[in-house]
Amino acid sequence: RLFLPNPVVIRQDAKKVIHRVGEFLEM
Incomplete structure (x- = not known):
């Protein structure tokens, strides 16, 4: 991003x- 965090x-x-x-672990 160009803006500061x-x-x-x-x-x-x-x-x-x-x-x-979370979705990946559920799979």
Whole structure:
């Protein structure tokens, strides 16, 4: 990203990654 790291954006990205990992583990 061109902007400085935003804690809220980082949390949203982390939730997306965790969600994907959770789905992968369930498979």
